Amino acid sequence: MSQELSFTHSQFAHCESGVTSTLFSAYGFKISEPMAFGITSALTFVYLPFVKVNNLPLIAYRSLPKSIINTISKVLHVTMEKRSYKDEHQANEELKSLTKEGKLVGLQTSVYYLPYFPKDMRFHFNAHNLLVYGMEGEEYLISDPVFEEAVKCSQDGLTKARFAKGVFAPKGFLYYPKTMPQSVDMHSALKKAIVKNAKSMLTPFPFAGVKGMRRLAKKIESLQTETNTRYVKNYLTHIVRMQEEIGTGGGGFRFLYAAFLEEAKTYGLNAEVLTEASELIVKSGNTLREFALYCVEGSRKIEKLDTQKIAAKLVEASEYEEKAFRVLKNL
Amino acid sequence: MKEIIEIPHEPNATLDGIQKVMYAKNEQGEFERYNYGSSVEEFATQVAVEEYETLKQECLVRIKQGLSSPIEYFMYENRMDLPTLASAVGMFQWRVKRHLKMSVFQTMSDALLLRYADVFSLDLFYLKDFR
Numbered sequence: 001m002s003q004e005l006s007f008t009h010s011q012f013a014h015c016e017s018g019v020t021s022t023l024f025s026a027y028g029f030k031i032s033e034p035m036a037f038g039i040t041s042a043l044t045f046v047y048l049p050f051v052k053v054n055n056l057p058l059i060a061y062r063s064l065p066k067s068i069i070n071t072i073s074k075v076l077h078v079t080m081e082k083r084s085y086k087d088e089h090q091a092n093e094e095l096k097s098l099t100k101e102g103k104l105v106g107l108q109t110s111v112y113y114l115p116y117f118p119k120d121m122r123f124h125f126n127a128h129n130l131l132v133y134g135m136e137g138e139e140y141l142i143s144d145p146v147f148e149e150a151v152k153c154s155q156d157g158l159t160k161a162r163f164a165k166g167v168f169a170p171k172g173f174l175y176y177p178k179t180m181p182q183s184v185d186m187h188s189a190l191k192k193a194i195v196k197n198a199k200s201m202l203t204p205f206p207f208a209g210v211k212g213m214r215r216l217a218k219k220i221e222s223l224q225t226e227t228n229t230r231y232v233k234n235y236l237t238h239i240v241r242m243q244e245e246i247g248t249g250g251g252g253f254r255f256l257y258a259a260f261l262e263e264a265k266t267y268g269l270n271a272e273v274l275t276e277a278s279e280l281i282v283k284s285g286n287t288l289r290e291f292a293l294y295c296v297e298g299s300r301k302i303e304k305l306d307t308q309k310i311a312a313k314l315v316e317a318s319e320y321e322e323k324a325f326r327v328l329k330n331l
Numbered sequence: 332m333k334e335i336i337e338i339p340h341e342p343n344a345t346l347d348g349i350q351k352v353m354y355a356k357n358e359q360g361e362f363e364r365y366n367y368g369s370s371v372e373e374f375a376t377q378v379a380v381e382e383y384e385t386l387k388q389e390c391l392v393r394i395k396q397g398l399s400s401p402i403e404y405f406m407y408e409n410r411m412d413l414p415t416l417a418s419a420v421g422m423f424q425w426r427v428k429r430h431l432k433m434s435v436f437q438t439m440s441d442a443l444l445l446r447y448a449d450v451f452s453l454d455l456f457y458l459k460d461f462r
Binding site: 012013034052053055119123148164167169234258279282285286292293295300 | 409410
C-alpha cells in the first residue's frame with residue numbers, strides 16, 4: 001500500500017462508531033465519532049419482548065450491529081472490503097498478511113473471549129468492534145475503543161472471539177475501506193440521514209422508536225404485581241445494562257446524537273432546528289439516566305419498588321424524543 | 332434552556348480500573364469526550380454476574396439430587412443461556428435441553444460429551460466426573 005496510515009488510538013463512547021471514526025480517519029477521511037454515528041442514522045429504540053436474551057427481552061438503544069459499517073459505505077459512496085470466514089486458519093492467515101501490508105483493519109468479536117477485558121464485563125455479546133494495527137511476535141496489537149490505551153491479544157484469544165457462536169455470530173468478520181470518499185455532498189447526506197432517523201424514531205410500529213419506549217414503560221408498570229422479585233431485579237438491571245453498558249454510558253447514545261446535531265450545523269443546515277432538537281435530546285439523555293437510577297434503586301430496595309415512578313421517567317424521555325424528531329423530520 | 336450534562340465520578344469495581352468515556356459539553360457549550368465512572372452501571376453489572384453465581388449454586392444442589400447434569404452447571408459457569416450453548420455446540424435447543432438432565436447425561440457417549448467439553452475448554456474426564 002502506498003499511502004501511510006496516520007493511526008492514533010483513541011477511546012470512544014461506542015465501539016462501532018468509534019472504530020469507524022478511527023478507521024476512516026486513518027485512511028484519509030477525517031470523521032468524528034458523533035458524525036459516524038449520526039450520518040448512519042444509528043440512534044434508535046427497540047423493545048422486542050418476544051426475542052429473549054437470558055430469558056429477558058431484547059432492548060436496544062442504537063441500530064443493529066454492523067449497520068454503521070454497512071451504512072457508511074452507502075452514505076459516503078466508498079467501497080469497503082468485507083470478509084467473513086468459515087475457516088479459522090484462513091481467517092488468521094489473511095489477517096496476518098493484511099497487518100504485514102501495514103493495513104489497519106476492523107474486526108467483529110465477542111466480548112466474552114477477549115482476554116484483556118475485565119472479568120465482570122465478559123458476557124456473550126457478539127458485536128464488539130475493534131481494530132488490529134499490527135503484530136508483535138504472536139500477539140496482535142489492538143486498538144479497542146472501550147480502552148484508554150492500546151492493548152495486545154494472543155492469536156488464540158482473538159480467534160475464539162472472532163468465531164464465537166450465537167446471536168450475531170461474527171464469523172470472523174473483517175473490514176476496511178478500499179476507496180476514500182471523493183467530494184461528498186455533506187449537506188444533503190446529513191439532511192437525508194437526519195430525516196431518516198426521525199422517521200424511524202416516529203415509526204407506527206409499536207415496538208420501536210418513541211412508541212417502543214412507551215410500550216416498555218407499560219411493561220415496567222405491570223411488574224408491580226410480579227411476585228418473583230428475583231425476576232424483577234434482573235429485569236430492571238437488564239434494561240440498565242442494555243442502555244448504559246453495551247457500548248456506551250449514561251444515556252450515552254443520546255448525548256452522542258446531540259453532539260452530532262451540533263456538528264451538523266457546520267454544514268449549512270437549519271441551525272435553529274438543530275439546536276432545538278439537540279437540546280431536547282440532551283434532556284432525553286439526562287432523563288434516561290435518571291430512569292436508569294430509578295431502575296437500580298427499585299432493584300436495590302425491592303420492597304419499596306414504585307414501578308409507576310420508573311415508567312413515568314421513561315415516558316418523559318419518550319416525549320422529549322418525540323418533540324425532537326418531529327422538528328427534525330421537517331428539516 | 333441550556334441543559335447541563337453531569338459527569339459522574341463514582342467508583343465502578345467491575346471495570347478493573349478502566350474508565351469509559353461519554354460526551355458532555357465543555358464551558359463553551361461544545362461537546363467533548365470525558366472519562367466517567369457510574370455506580371448505577373456497577374450495580375447493574377454486579378446483579379448480572381451474581382445471577383450466574385446463584386444459578387450455579389442452585390444447579391449444584393440439583394446435581395447432588397441427581398436432577399441436573401454438569402453441562403447445565405458449566406453453561407452458567409460460561410455465562411451462557413440455552414440458545415447460546417446450542418449454537419456453540421451446533422445442536423438443536425431441544426436436544427441440548429435434554430442433556431441438562433442427569434438421567435440423559437449418564438447415557439451420553441464420549442464423542443457427544445467431547446463437543447461440550449471443547450466448548451467449555453474442559454478435559455472430558457473432568458466434565459464426566461464433575462459432581
